[in-house]
Amino acid sequence: SPTSSPEPFENESIRKPLPVPKCLSNRAATGEKGMLAGGGACTPYPRSFEAMKLACPGMYYTYAKTIRKEIMEGLRYILQTKNQYTFAYHGSGSTGTTAVMDNLIEQGDKVAVGVYGHWSSIAADIAERLGANVIRLKKPLGSRLTLEEIEKALSEHKPKVLYLLHGESTTGILQPLDGIGEACEKYGTILAVDLVSTVAQIPIEMDRMKIDVVMMNTQKAIGGVVGLAPVSYSPKAIAIIRNRKTPPRVYQTDVLEQAREWLIEEPKWYQVESCLHSVSLALLHMLREGLANIVDEGIENVWARHDQSSRYIFDRAEEMGLEFVVPVKEDRLPGTLLVKCPKGKDAYKVTGYMWDKHRIELSTGFGPPTIGKCIRVGLFGENARLDVAETIMDALKDSLSSPETNA
Ligand code: PMP
Numbered sequence: 001s002p003t004s005s006p007e008p009f010e011n012e013s014i015r016k017p018l019p020v021p022k023c024l025s026n027r028a029a030t031g032e033k034g035m036l037a038g039g040g041a042c043t044p045y046p047r048s049f050e051a052m053k054l055a056c057p058g059m060y061y062t063y064a065k066t067i068r069k070e071i072m073e074g075l076r077y078i079l080q081t082k083n084q085y086t087f088a089y090h091g092s093g094s095t096g097t098t099a100v101m102d103n104l105i106e107q108g109d110k111v112a113v114g115v116y117g118h119w120s121s122i123a124a125d126i127a128e129r130l131g132a133n134v135i136r137l138k139k140p141l142g143s144r145l146t147l148e149e150i151e152k153a154l155s156e157h158k159p160k161v162l163y164l165l166h167g168e169s170t171t172g173i174l175q176p177l178d179g180i181g182e183a184c185e186k187y188g189t190i191l192a193v194d195l196v197s198t199v200a201q202i203p204i205e206m207d208r209m210k211i212d213v214v215m216m217n218t219q220k221a222i223g224g225v226v227g228l229a230p231v232s233y234s235p236k237a238i239a240i241i242r243n244r245k246t247p248p249r250v251y252q253t254d255v256l257e258q259a260r261e262w263l264i265e266e267p268k269w270y271q272v273e274s275c276l277h278s279v280s281l282a283l284l285h286m287l288r289e290g291l292a293n294i295v296d297e298g299i300e301n302v303w304a305r306h307d308q309s310s311r312y313i314f315d316r317a318e319e320m321g322l323e324f325v326v327p328v329k330e331d332r333l334p335g336t337l338l339v340k341c342p343k344g345k346d347a348y349k350v351t352g353y354m355w356d357k358h359r360i361e362l363s364t365g366f367g368p369p370t371i372g373k374c375i376r377v378g379l380f381g382e383n384a385r386l387d388v389a390e391t392i393m394d395a396l397k398d399s400l401s402s403p404e405t406n407a
Pocket of ligand 1: 197
């Protein structure tokens with residue numbers, strides 16, 4: 001009839017939708033429960049994990065303003081810094097690496113990157129993609145840079161930025177930072193450091209150590225899940241960024257835009273508290289509670305707990321006759337045990353057995369030099385306890401002695 005309703009969809013392709021994906025017709029299979037003690041995300045603090053379920057009142061209200069302020073204070077506390085520009089990007093640690101490079105680098109700038117494993121090699125690649133003239137300070141597997149090597153590179157190349165990983169989790173290396181801040185100051189270089197594998201595990205005093213910029217993620221010793229990338233920029237770094245000739249390439253991670261989002265600077269529009277991008281209150285809750293957990297315990301106690309459980313796994317590994325990827329004891333990254341898979345054993349079968357029999361997730365290494373050839377235990381945050389360390393090493397002993405894990 002002339003009054004019949006119009007066709008709901010004119011577009012032929014919408015009238016005939018694709019078949020319903022059957023795999024989505026039930027609730028998500030949430031996975032089996034177990035202990036996460038490998039390289040990546042580790043078991044979160046229950047308080048931080050549960051916080052994601054808290055009601056989310058909306059991102060533009062006063063509450064979102066409060067929670068961000070609390071996060072900034074918590075981050076300053078774990079970094080021992082007074083830096084105003086201390087906040088968190090949405091994304092994972094890699095977002096933080098890219099953002100830090102993008103904010104510091106302009107086309108052709110010289111950037112020296114310490115390369116001693118997978119993540120440090122990726123950092124150098126990121127800088128190159130952003131147009132930097134990259135100087136790779138390469139070290140062979142299981143070793144790190146000396147202060148003398150760094151000073152030599154600084155005096156020779158006078159880079160704008162020196163980017164180092166404090167902990168290279170894929171090779172189990174700890175890169176000491178003593179004296180590097182002073183050396184960078186001497187040559188007018190900005191010191192940027194990846195603290196993903198060391199923050200809230202070993203003592204870090206960002207201001208005293210003269211580190212200009214740091215980046216982290218939320219799924220290791222901060223005790224949360226993947227989703228945010230905390231960063232801190234010193235006043236010196238901010239002054240250099242303000243004097244750029246060209247803006248950073250990525251709008252969303254521009255530190256000066258983020259500073260308005262986090263209310264470090266005046267917001268762009270009167271009374272609007274979030275104008276850069278939508279924020280995830282679930283993730284902000286997660287980070288806030290992870291930090292609150294550390295504050296409750298006290299950072300010195302958190303460092304001491306990590307030190308104790310880390311020493312335990314290292315001693316047990318030695319007792320078990322396992323060969324460390326890093327031969328020099330002092331160069332080993334605390335909390336990250338990286339040992340070669342023993343002869344006659346299959347690394348994947350060892351980790352498979354650990355999960356099947358003990359519900360403990362370990363990894364077999366990460367990146368070409370170690371993947372499938374090593375066994376990696378990561379003890380951070382919630383898992384950095386003697387009883388947990390003992391459980392893991394007992395289970396590893398069982399796994400390595402089982403004929404089921406033979407190559
Ligand atoms: N740097 C280091 C030292 C890492 O261990 C990792 C991975 N955990 C990253 C950077 C990248 O972080 P994400 O996986 O959170 O992107």
